[in-house]
Amino acid sequence: MADIVVKTEDVVKEYRMGSNVLRALDGINIEIERGEYISLMGPSGSGKSTLFNMIGALDTPTEGQVYIDGQNMSQLTQRQIAAFRCHRVGYIFQSYNLLPVRSAHGNVTLPMIFAGLPERARNEKAEELLDMVGLGDRMYHLPDELSGGQRQRVAIARALANDPSIVLADEPTANLDTVIGREIIDLIKSLNEEQGVTIISATHDLKMLDVSDRIVDIRDGLVERVRSRDEIDIEVGEVGGH
Amino acid sequence: MQQRTPIEEQIDLPFLESLRISFQSLKIRFGRSIITTAGITLGIAFLVSVWMNNEIGIALQESGRQSTINTFEETTQKGISTKDIWLIVMSLIVCVVGIANSMLMAVTERFREIGTMKCLGALDGFVVRLFLLESGFQGFSGALIGALIGTLGAVLLGLKDYGLDLFFYFPLFPAQPEDGPRQLGVIVVILLGCFLGMVLAVIGSSFPAWRAAKLPPAEAMRTEV
Numbered sequence: 427m428a429d430i431v432v433k434t435e436d437v438v439k440e441y442r443m444g445s446n447v448l449r450a451l452d453g454i455n456i457e458i459e460r461g462e463y464i465s466l467m468g469p470s471g472s473g474k475s476t477l478f479n480m481i482g483a484l485d486t487p488t489e490g491q492v493y494i495d496g497q498n499m500s501q502l503t504q505r506q507i508a509a510f511r512c513h514r515v516g517y518i519f520q521s522y523n524l525l526p527v528r529s530a531h532g533n534v535t536l537p538m539i540f541a542g543l544p545e546r547a548r549n550e551k552a553e554e555l556l557d558m559v560g561l562g563d564r565m566y567h568l569p570d571e572l573s574g575g576q577r578q579r580v581a582i583a584r585a586l587a588n589d590p591s592i593v594l595a596d597e598p599t600a601n602l603d604t605v606i607g608r609e610i611i612d613l614i615k616s617l618n619e620e621q622g623v624t625i626i627s628a629t630h631d632l633k634m635l636d637v638s639d640r641i642v643d644i645r646d647g648l649v650e651r652v653r654s655r656d657e658i659d660i661e662v663g664e665v666g667g668h
Numbered sequence: 669m670q671q672r673t674p675i676e677e678q679i680d681l682p683f684l685e686s687l688r689i690s691f692q693s694l695k696i697r698f699g700r701s702i703i704t705t706a707g708i709t710l711g712i713a714f715l716v717s718v719w720m721n722n723e724i725g726i727a728l729q730e731s732g733r734q735s736t737i738n739t740f741e742e743t744t745q746k747g748i749s750t751k752d753i754w755l756i757v758m759s760l761i762v763c764v765v766g767i768a769n770s771m772l773m774a775v776t777e778r779f780r781e782i783g784t785m786k787c788l789g790a791l792d793g794f795v796v797r798l799f800l801l802e803s804g805f806q807g808f809s810g811a812l813i814g815a816l817i818g819t820l821g822a823v824l825l826g827l828k829d830y831g832l833d834l835f836f837y838f839p840l841f842p843a844q845p846e847d848g849p850r851q852l853g854v855i856v857v858i859l860l861g862c863f864l865g866m867v868l869a870v871i872g873s874s875f876p877a878w879r880a881a882k883l884p885p886a887e888a889m890r891t892e893v
């Protein structure tokens with residue numbers, strides 16, 4: 427049947443602060459198919475970013491397992507995890523997380539440097555990607571010299587540098603105004619449609635609804651419900667009808 | 669797009685690539701680098717001036733000269749007095765603490781960068797190496813400037829105390845007089861100052877860098893400074 431890229435099994439994440447234990451994820455089970463566009467929706471503090479970090483191997487679960495491409499992440503060595511982050515996933519963050527000391531071009535080449543790509547190849551690839559996101563004329567600007575929308579475009583180009591099969595985006599439009607946010611969403615959607623990249627995006631931006639294949643509603647560290655495309659259309663229709 | 673293939677092991681970066689990345693970082697962050705380096709310069713300048721002053725004192729006493737102004741008991745004795753040792757130890761402590769503090773601040777404000785680099789596939793060892801290179805270079809250049817400033821300070825003090833005699837008996841090279849204390853000489857003190865500055869800067873930055881590199885990226889990127 428379906429080709430499952432990401433699978434979580436009873437993922438629990440607890441944060442310990444002094445004697446307090448905060449259960450940010452309380453047993454998450456989800457399966458994501460290759461090529462899907464999934465939105466993780468939920469109010470602030472519901473655990474979206476925490477789940478994002480678990481799926482992207484940016485942190486380890488307290489309990490439970492995460493499988494990517496059938497591979498149990500907890501069994502990987504440090505070097506394999508670094509290679510996983512380098513090759514398989516592209517990350518997009520709310521606050522862009524560009525390296526301030528590197529130009530747009532330098533930010534995009536860095537993952538390719540880590541991947542061991544020769545200089546000429548990575549320069550060409552970076553130019554190509556920056557062209558694609560519409561920053562062909564801003565390549566050698568530092569992040570400080572770019573607008574929020576432009577920075578997020580650099581982040582998207584950087585996320586694609588090593589042809590990942592998954593792009594993880596954590597509230598990519600939260601710091602952007604509506605129009606720019608829409609452009610960023612459309613750009614991410616086009617990667618999904620044209621290159622078949624699996625997109626997993628945490629958001630509470632309703633603009634994300636109509637580009638998503640499925641929406642996973644998260645509340646208090648639990649999956650509240652999963653809605654498919656069709657169900658969303660009906661709801662959107664209802665809302666529009668009233 | 670590689671799929672289904674088992675996850676490979678991350679490769680090490682060639683040294684030259686690390687060197688390029690660290691120099692670029694120093695260049696772009698020039699203003700901030702200067703401030704960090706200034707912390708090292710100050711520490712070493714203080715240490716070297718005290719130490720050098722002592723060397724000059726010994727050399728001129730050795731030559732039979734006495735300070736024209738300074739009439740402390742100790743100056744008439746030969747060798748390093750307890751007070752001088754105390755001063756040198758104090759300045760050494762100030763220097764160590766000052767440099768460790770500069771480096772700690774410089775690394776802490778870059779936790780987010782460290783987390784980001786790890787997201788892009790950096791190995792922990794690479795992150796540490798990057799900071800080692802940056803701090804080693806900052807340490808050496810900062811300490812060299814500091815040592816020269818410290819020497820200049822000691823020479824000015826020496827001129828005040830001994831007048832132009834200072835230049836006739838200037839302790840440029842190491843010496844071991846028959847019945848006197850061993851003298852390191854100006855050149856050796858400068859070299860030791862540079863070495864010390866570099867070592868302290870590298871140690872001072874590699875501990876926090878190692879700690880940050882060990883953190884899961886999610887945690888490193890959370891820190892707001």
Ligand SMILES: Nc1ncnc2c1ncn2[C@@H]1O[C@H](COP(=O)(O)OP(=O)(O)O)[C@@H](O)[C@H]1O
Nearest residue numbers: 441448450468469470471472473474475476477
């Ligand atoms: N590193 C951390 N230490 C302590 N608590 C955390 C940490 N990260 C997240 N939390 C807490 O876990 C809960 C879920 O947070 P998060 O996943 O960031 O939510 P969201 O992204 O949906 O806004 C929140 O209550 C948050 O305060």
Ligand SMILES: [Mg+2]
Nearest residue numbers: 474475596597
């Ligand atoms: Mg969040």
